[in-house]
Amino acid sequence: MEMKDMVSYAGSHGFVYQGSEIYGGLANSWDYGPMGSLLKENLKNAWIKAFVQKRADMTLLDSSILMNPQVWITSWHVGGFSDPLMDCRACKQRLRADKLIEEYAETSGDDEMPKEWAGESTPPENLTQYINEKGIKCPFCGAKEFTDIRKFGLMFKTSQGVTEDSASQIYLRPETAQGIFINFAQIVRTSRRKVPFGVAQVGKAFRNEITPGNFVFRTREFEQMEIEYFCEPESIAPGKHLECHAKWKEDCWNFLIDTIGIRPESLRFRDHGPDELSFYSAATSDIEYKFPFGWGELWGIADRTDYDLGAHMKESKQDLSYFDPFTNQKYIPYVIEPSVGLNRLMLVTMLNAYDEVESGEWKRAILRFKPSVAPVKVAILPLVKKLSTEAKSVYSLLSEHFVCEYDEAGAIGKRYYRMDEIGVPFSICIDSENFEQKQVTVRDRDTGTQETVKIDDLVEFFRKKGC
Numbered sequence: 001m002e003m004k005d006m007v008s009y010a011g012s013h014g015f016v017y018q019g020s021e022i023y024g025g026l027a028n029s030w031d032y033g034p035m036g037s038l039l040k041e042n043l044k045n046a047w048i049k050a051f052v053q054k055r056a057d058m059t060l061l062d063s064s065i066l067m068n069p070q071v072w073i074t075s076w077h078v079g080g081f082s083d084p085l086m087d088c089r090a091c092k093q094r095l096r097a098d099k100l101i102e103e104y105a106e107t108s109g110d111d112e113m114p115k116e117w118a119g120e121s122t123p124p125e126n127l128t129q130y131i132n133e134k135g136i137k138c139p140f141c142g143a144k145e146f147t148d149i150r151k152f153g154l155m156f157k158t159s160q161g162v163t164e165d166s167a168s169q170i171y172l173r174p175e176t177a178q179g180i181f182i183n184f185a186q187i188v189r190t191s192r193r194k195v196p197f198g199v200a201q202v203g204k205a206f207r208n209e210i211t212p213g214n215f216v217f218r219t220r221e222f223e224q225m226e227i228e229y230f231c232e233p234e235s236i237a238p239g240k241h242l243e244c245h246a247k248w249k250e251d252c253w254n255f256l257i258d259t260i261g262i263r264p265e266s267l268r269f270r271d272h273g274p275d276e277l278s279f280y281s282a283a284t285s286d287i288e289y290k291f292p293f294g295w296g297e298l299w300g301i302a303d304r305t306d307y308d309l310g311a312h313m314k315e316s317k318q319d320l321s322y323f324d325p326f327t328n329q330k331y332i333p334y335v336i337e338p339s340v341g342l343n344r345l346m347l348v349t350m351l352n353a354y355d356e357v358e359s360g361e362w363k364r365a366i367l368r369f370k371p372s373v374a375p376v377k378v379a380i381l382p383l384v385k386k387l388s389t390e391a392k393s394v395y396s397l398l399s400e401h402f403v404c405e406y407d408e409a410g411a412i413g414k415r416y417y418r419m420d421e422i423g424v425p426f427s428i429c430i431d432s433e434n435f436e437q438k439q440v441t442v443r444d445r446d447t448g449t450q451e452t453v454k455i456d457d458l459v460e461f462f463r464k465k466g467c
């Protein structure tokens, strides 16, 4: 499936709409429709259940989007968080130099990256030299002449209060993570968690991306689900943080496969090489998904050492160290950071669920969501309109427990197919004969098989099916 087909499918089935559409849209902004917002909510809840509710070593936080600007100066985002930009002299297309090199290395098989390569900290001159040496061409017109590379800051600025001078300038957060670090001492004090423990947070983040695109893969406004898992530092327990990093890689991978139902063959790990690692990171791995445009990052799992807590402690002059009551040792913990984009996870879930089935002469689409993540769990469909009172009584019973759809318009077959298109795992057909015997027919989306179930047993039946 090409991405443009998914954009159109998601739009026509109530998952994701073009943002501000009635005013001609706002580039790369998207609104989540009735199905999309339920799906996103289910993914978020599944993540919270797996990584917070089911784990005694985890807790949740909801920090502000707007923070003291010093947070972003200390964390290097102000000044450091930027993309290297250049323009093609021939077609004037604006390009990200680092992405161009990455794509070149991947497609040409020439993955011998320059020694100086170090992600965001690579000086622009080194990128220019590499592009010239390899003769990399503009992907739009094939020319090899580019402007000088400039660093373009990704922070979204806004101003607070009535004046718009530099003193009132603040930023929209570009990640949720820093909210966890600056609240670390309060969380330790109030939650009484002992290292190792983690803090999870879901929330909006904003980046003034230069090359947004690929639908909701990269946007300027998005949601992150981030965890900061604090563990003993190298000086206290050598190698422990690396074990912890390996365990988080496994847990995130298993979550995608077992909880969300992503096919393992569409996923791979990509460990960052020493040249690519940030200077403070001991290890970083990405879980990548095979998108229609190629492999792309879905989930980053980084060992950030004690960099963030150390930097905030130095700058704020507050004590952000941890006192271990069992060993009487005081230290700044290391941190493992698994960070995934909620919108990106939703896109992956939709691409993974999309299927087509042959139905006579025509093909029809079906979304094979796992029942636990499906936006709607049960459709209630009276065989004929005059059974609407009976069908609505079943709707009232089930909607106490599950998100349900009610539809009485059109032939029953067509209504089944409509439910398949939005990924409803079970449809109930109400007919008078069965209803008189206090039972209904339940159709399974994936097999098309039908089963008679007592109305009194329906809630338990759907629970057992994982709804």
Ligand code: GAP
Pocket: 174, 175, 176, 177, 207, 209, 216, 217, 218, 219, 220, 221, 222, 224, 226, 297, 298, 299, 300, 337, 339, 340, 341, 342, 343, 344
């Ligand atoms: N705190 C670490 C951090 O923010 P990141 O790799 O920049 O790391 C983490 O972002 C995850 O957030 C990515 O793996 C991706 O899923 C998601 N993400 C990042 N930028 C995004 C964007 N512009 N649009 C949508 N999702 C994005």
